[in-house]
Amino acid sequence: MARVKFLCDADRCIECNACVTACKNEHEVPWGINRRRVVTINDGKPGERSVSMACMHCTDAPCAAVCPVSCFYTTADGVVLHSKDLCIGCGYCFYACPFGAPQYPKVGNFGSRGKMDKCTYCAGGPEADSTPAEYAKYGANRLAEGKLPICAEMCSTKSLLAGDGAIIAEIYKERVMKRGYGSGMWGWKTAYSDSPTG
């Protein structure tokens, strides 16, 4: 099976935040949690660039490495998912994550961060595919329906790409060749440096 990845072509991102909104809507993400966000670097200065960022579904994911209860797993597609039934809300994945992906609902008293929530690459969780139980905890499972993540699917400038890592990297390289510039494959070095092709 293909190894899926996200790629944000920052030279195309217009910071419309549609990916952020679509994600929140698709998965009914709770208030205060953003599985995806758009960060603008050098805002207001010449050469500013906006990057849409979520969980990068790293190779050898740091979150999975530090989780004290080992609640993470990687699917055959290379998507990093976690079990909210096992998660104890300790915050370790948040400390280790290079992309600030893990989010916590502020529930209960001090120190109780609640179950961690993050981008699932629209692939749900350990529950049976497309069940109400899965939807309640992780949101929609578009991958099970043969669809790609909603954020990339509805990106108006096709800045955010999702799919087979090799294919989207090729698309990006073609774009860079044709237009003659590119600000980089944001996060790829950090997320996949251990295995550039994997």
Place this chain on the structure above:
Amino acid sequence: MPGSISILRFAAFKSLFAAFALLFVLTHPAAAQISFKPTAEAVQEDKLLNALKEGDKISGRVSIPDGNAANLIQPAGRDWRDFQRSKLPWIGGIAILGMLVLLAIFLMVRGRIRVQQGFSGRTILRFNSFERFVHWLTASCFIVLALSGLNVSFGRTLILPLFGPDAFAAMSAWAKLAHNYLAFPFMLGVLIMFLIWIKNNIPGKLDLEWIKQGGGLLSNGKHPPARRFNAGQKGIFWIVIIGGALMSVSGWFLLFPYLPGNVTALQFWTVIHAIIAMLFIAAMLAHIYIGSIGMEGAFDAMGSGEVDVNWAREHHALWVEEQQGKANAPADRVRAVPAE
């Protein structure tokens, strides 16, 4: 014809536009560059990553309310992961197992430290009920905090294979709650211990002498004189106070994330919390050893609060004299045979 009119109109607009463009170029020479490169000054991920200093991150601006989401990439997360998975197990393993090995060797070489004169049957009050309450409040919290903390560091490797994921996660969730809530009585206990025992724990000349003689730990029958607390006990006191304070401050920051700042500060304080915890646990193992199996008669001090007079004279000769002087004891008791 409408077509020719519109062409005429378009031509008029075109000339007008050209005039404006010329004006713009004349007043803004920079715009006259023929090949305008939209990326000439554009940020490059490679350059930003290479320019990052240790523990730094690439940040920008976000339009959502959560300001912490503005951190785009923080490669330091990988260093933190390396600390948690590679360094901390060694630090903890060496500190805790090393201490257990040392204590086992000490027990084999030195054996249990006996009361040389034997038990006299008469006792003297060493710790009153309030002191004992505070000690055991802190101690019981410490044990739960230590075990639940060690579970976070080592449970996945040692306990998860035994229990299975579901039972282990449920146990860890309760352990985390216990860790979060018992932190407060623990902090209270450390604070009270500091207030009630600080007056007896100021380092002095006697302590130098005690340390020179190795506390009499290795020499049978030799006990350097000490007041209420000898240098070893003072050491334990300061380990608890300083260690407890560091654990409290770092733990407070972890309980209330973002109090110390952003994720970099949180990473720093988790590292402090973990390292101090491992050393603290190792030190407390020695304390537990000497207060129980390591020394005859020592446990009574925190058990019933009444220690045997012979034990007290051997280990705290000057303190016994002070106490008996205070109690207006008969003269022969005041000039009790010193331990040496």
